[in-house]
Amino acid sequence: MSHDLTRLTASALAEKLRTREVSSLEAVDAHLDRIAAVDPDVHAFLHVAADQARATARAIDARRASGDLSADETGAARGGSASELAGVPIAIKDVLCTIDMPSTAGSKILEGWVPPYDATVVAKLRRAGLIPLGKTNMDEFAMGSSTEHSAYGPTHNPWDLDRIPGGSGGGSAAAVAAFEAPLALGSDTGGSIRQPAAVTGSVGVKPTYGGVSRYGAIALASSLDQVGPVSRTVLDAALLHDVIGGHDARDSTSLRDEWPSFAAAAREGAATRSLKGLKVGIVKELQGDGFQKGVTQRFEEAVALLTAAGAEVIEVSTPSFEYAISAYYLILPAEASSNLAKFDSVRFGLRVNPPGGGTVEDVMSATREAGFGPEVKRRIILGTYALSAGYYDAYYGSAQKVRTLIQRDFARVFADVDVLVSPSAPTTAFKLGEKLDDPLAMYLNDLTTIPANLAGVPGISLPVGLAPEDGLPVGIQFMAPAREDARLYKLGATLEALLEEKRGHPLLSEAPDLAPQEMFASEEGAV
Amino acid sequence: MSTETPPSESARPATSANSRPAKADGDGAPGEITSAQVEHLAGLARIKLTPEEITKLTGELVAIVDNVAKVTEVATPDVPATSHPIPLQNVFRDDVVGVTLTQEQALSGAPEHDGSRFRVSAILGEEQ
Numbered sequence: 001m002s003h004d005l006t007r008l009t010a011s012a013l014a015e016k017l018r019t020r021e022v023s024s025l026e027a028v029d030a031h032l033d034r035i036a037a038v039d040p041d042v043h044a045f046l047h048v049a050a051d052q053a054r055a056t057a058r059a060i061d062a063r064r065a066s067g068d069l070s071a072d073e074t075g076a077a078r079g080g081s082a083s084e085l086a087g088v089p090i091a092i093k094d095v096l097c098t099i100d101m102p103s104t105a106g107s108k109i110l111e112g113w114v115p116p117y118d119a120t121v122v123a124k125l126r127r128a129g130l131i132p133l134g135k136t137n138m139d140e141f142a143m144g145s146s147t148e149h150s151a152y153g154p155t156h157n158p159w160d161l162d163r164i165p166g167g168s169g170g171g172s173a174a175a176v177a178a179f180e181a182p183l184a185l186g187s188d189t190g191g192s193i194r195q196p197a198a199v200t201g202s203v204g205v206k207p208t209y210g211g212v213s214r215y216g217a218i219a220l221a222s223s224l225d226q227v228g229p230v231s232r233t234v235l236d237a238a239l240l241h242d243v244i245g246g247h248d249a250r251d252s253t254s255l256r257d258e259w260p261s262f263a264a265a266a267r268e269g270a271a272t273r274s275l276k277g278l279k280v281g282i283v284k285e286l287q288g289d290g291f292q293k294g295v296t297q298r299f300e301e302a303v304a305l306l307t308a309a310g311a312e313v314i315e316v317s318t319p320s321f322e323y324a325i326s327a328y329y330l331i332l333p334a335e336a337s338s339n340l341a342k343f344d345s346v347r348f349g350l351r352v353n354p355p356g357g358g359t360v361e362d363v364m365s366a367t368r369e370a371g372f373g374p375e376v377k378r379r380i381i382l383g384t385y386a387l388s389a390g391y392y393d394a395y396y397g398s399a400q401k402v403r404t405l406i407q408r409d410f411a412r413v414f415a416d417v418d419v420l421v422s423p424s425a426p427t428t429a430f431k432l433g434e435k436l437d438d439p440l441a442m443y444l445n446d447l448t449t450i451p452a453n454l455a456g457v458p459g460i461s462l463p464v465g466l467a468p469e470d471g472l473p474v475g476i477q478f479m480a481p482a483r484e485d486a487r488l489y490k491l492g493a494t495l496e497a498l499l500e501e502k503r504g505h506p507l508l509s510e511a512p513d514l515a516p517q518e519m520f521a522s523e524e525g526a527v
Numbered sequence: 528m529s530t531e532t533p534p535s536e537s538a539r540p541a542t543s544a545n546s547r548p549a550k551a552d553g554d555g556a557p558g559e560i561t562s563a564q565v566e567h568l569a570g571l572a573r574i575k576l577t578p579e580e581i582t583k584l585t586g587e588l589v590a591i592v593d594n595v596a597k598v599t600e601v602a603t604p605d606v607p608a609t610s611h612p613i614p615l616q617n618v619f620r621d622d623v624v625g626v627t628l629t630q631e632q633a634l635s636g637a638p639e640h641d642g643s644r645f646r647v648s649a650i651l652g653e654e655q
Contacts (some may be wrong), residue, residue: 116632209612223611252618253611326595337572344573346645348636353648354575360647361573369575377574381584382591384568385560395595398602403609405601439587440594456612482613 005030007509010088010182010236017087020064024057024087028131031089035133035180038514043155044165044175046094048134049101053089056131060087069129084263085239086129091181093172094135095142096227097216098122105218106138106150106168109371110349119216120251121185121227121244128243133181136171140373141340142192142220144168145445148436149375156432157200159472159511163429166196166445172230173200178514183240184230189220190328191425191449193228194461198424198475201463201507203231203492205241206449208482209456210255212241213248221335222253224328224453232508234462234492235270238262241485257483265486269493276310278491279417285321286422286448294467298474299423302464305498306421316413316420320405321451327406328450329443330386330399337383340376343368378439403454410455414481419491422448424461424475452479460488462496463507473507560588 005013005027016022032050039045063069069086092098095105097115104110118126125132139149147155147170155170157163158178165174172184173196186193188206197204205228212227219225229240241262248254282303287296307313345351345367346360354366372380386395413420426447435441452459461475476495480487500506562585569576576584630643639646 113636116628116635210615249620253613253615255613255615320601323598323601326597329591329595330598341573345638346647347633349638351638357648359649359652363648364573365570365575368573372574374580377569377576377580378584378587378591380572380574381565381568382588384572385564385588385592388568388571394599395592397608398598399595400608400610401602401606402598403612404606407609407612440590443591454612 006034006179006182008182009233010085010231011233011239013182014084014086014088014239017064018084024060024064024131025054027087028053028057028089028133031133031181034178034515038158038178039180041156041161041514042158042174042178042180043153044136044171044178044180045091045134046104046106046137046150046152046171047101049132052100053131053133057087060129060131085183085243088130088183089133089181090125090130090240091133091136091172091175091184092122092125093169093184093186094138095168095187095218095220096122096185097218098132098135101132101135103135103218104152105142106140106147106152107371107373107376108151108350109343109367110218111151113349115216117216119227120213120248122216124244125185130183130243136169136175136184138171138192139168140376141218141336142168142187142189143336143375143379145191145195145442146430146432146435147171148432149373151373154432157429157472158514159201160429161514162431163472164199164432166199166425166429168192169196169204169230170200173197173202173204176200176202176230176232177508177511182232183236185227185240185244186230187217187220187225187227188449188453189224189226190332190453191446193230194449194459194475194477195425195445197230197461198463198477199429199473201473201475201511203234203237203460203462203496205229205237205461205485205488206452206459207241207245207485208255208458209453210251210253211257211259211458211483211485212245213251213254215248215250219339221332222339223335224332226453232506234460234489234496235263235266237460238266238489238493241489255483260486262486262489265489266493269490270497273494273497274310275306275491275494278306278311278419280306280311280313281316281413281417281420282313283321283420283422284315284317285319290426290444290447291423292427292467292469294469295423295425295427295474298465298467299476302476302495302499303421305495305502309494309498313421314417316417318406318409318413318451320402320409323402324406324451324454325443325447327399327402328446328454329382330395331403331454333379333383334386334396334399335383337380337387340372340380343371375439406451407455410451410457410481418480419487420479422477422479424448424477428467428470428472428474448477455482457482458485458488460492462492464495464499465503465507466510560585560592
């Protein structure tokens with residue numbers, strides 16, 4: 001029974017909570033049991049807040065029983081959709097500040113730090129009645145594509161524990177894919193939501209830049225960072241996006257737009273299943289050499305489904321995308337070197353006093369030497385170099401010009417097509433350790449996802465099948481013009497429905513059950 | 528139709544790959560990253576590095592910069608720079624007192640404090 005609750009989608013679980021077929025406490029307990037059973041192997045979580053989650057669940061159950069749940073929760077989001085997820089558990093990437101849980105961003109420099117405030121998205125979750133289960137693992141300060149740069153050890157891919165779960169949000173994606181949580185929050189600076197979703201068979205969305213508040217998200221690169229949903233279905237991601245989206249006066253990059261209901265868009269897409277009139281552009285530069293054979297195969301099969309459903313699919317060219325990774329690995333380190341200056345051993349986090357003492361500058365240098373891992377040091381030094389006198393124009397300045405060219409390419413092709421499509425990642429999940437000693441090879445994992453961040457446009461990754469050669473999940477990515485996130489949810493839900501119709505079940509039901517057999521032997525024996 | 532060449536393309540000069548720019552002030556080999564330079568950058572970034580880390584980082588930075596220098600191939604003078612994907616202007620809030628952290632909250636994560644202020648070691652060295 002409790003095992004079954006973890007298999008439900010967030011929207012299905014929410015329905016059972018609403019009809020009071022199950023209580024929120026039962027749902028939370030089922031997920032905590034699952035975490036206890038599988039997380040020693042998966043290591044998706046850095047912190048599990050079991051007692052707090054149970055207490056919150058009891059409070060939600062009591063309020064539901066007394067009938068005062070809806071008023072408060074419906075006020076928390078547009079269209080009354082927020083209350084739909086009341087009582088549903090959720091995992092939170094450790095880059096987001098939580099007032100009652102440590103927030104480390106995967107770094108030793110913030111070990112044990114408990115922030116004095118909640119990130120806006122976390123506050124919105126709580127207001128909508130979602131129940132935080134804990135904080136998920138990530139590459140240190142979100143720098144990486146594999147979670148191997150976490151100071152607390154890597155997360156393992158639920159499909160094959162010897163493989164990476166993607167990064168930087170590998171913990172959130174693995175938690176969802178391993179049925180440890182139906183929903184999770186992530187952050188996407190160059191693909192940290194979409195690439196982990198692709199390699200774990202889950203769904204991940206990077207919203208339009210400014211569509212979701214970053215207040216309380218520990219900043220990596222402020223002109224690229226965006227918080228977004230991680231889930232097992234497109235509808236679940238849309239429901240979560242409805243809760244966390246919207247303007248926030250505390251984030252000066254937050255858009256003042258009125259957003260449509262993304263859940264309504266997803267429901268419409270799943271119901272109509274027709275793509276007549278939709279123009280889809282396959283990005284020429286995001287395929288071919290360097291893409292795994294099985295990735296290309298599953299991608300092409302999914303595109304054929306789009307055509308069969310009535311979409312007009314053409315190939316488009318965006319020549320500047322070839323320069324996107326280079327521009328990204330100048331802009332990101334430059335911004336990160338500035339953002340991470342705040343970890344100075346004065347206001348929060350680690351302080352290391354050098355032997356024999358020293359000035360505050362000596363203490364800072366010793367603290368940052370001890371507290372930062374190799375990838376963080378590498379990127380801070382690279383960013384400092386890119387911004388230093390004499391190199392600024394050539395590197396950072398040129399990268400910003402490439403950003404203009406990429407935006408122009410997007411604008412040009414979006415004049416012809418409604419959405420762009422590509423594989424979400426060039427390969428399936430690689431082996432842990434395989435690329436750890438080769439930073440450049442690691443950086444290439446973000447080839448497909450980076451352009452959307454540089455241009456601020458939204459992107460979604462959803463699973464399309466398993467690569468025949470290794471049996472690992474493959475993701476497809478759609479990108480839409482800025483502010484057109486709803487288009488992605490509608491199209492994503494249509495493709496998801498068509499794929500499930502063809503396959504007969506959700507892809508994640510094919511993932512290995514990680515729980516030790518004896519855990520459920522007694523239940524099954526009793527049947 | 529959608530694969531047509533953008534107008535600016537023809538204006539771009541042909542440049543060789545991996546053309547790392549020369550440092551503007553002209554000291555040393557063009558753009559060559561040395562271990563002394565990495566040590567200097569680490570000082571600016573306030574990260575103490577071991578000699579082994581400096582050696583390793585120097586090699587890695589040379590490889591990474593060789594690669595990312597590709598941006599100079601297309602960054603011609605006619606292309607304006609973009610710093611923000613969706614620029615907003617004049618983002619102000621009303622000039623009213625809001626709910627902010629208390630002194631106690633602000634100090635709650637400090638490695639050392641005296642109850643009202645962050646405590647740090649000497650700002651100046653002996654010779655200063």
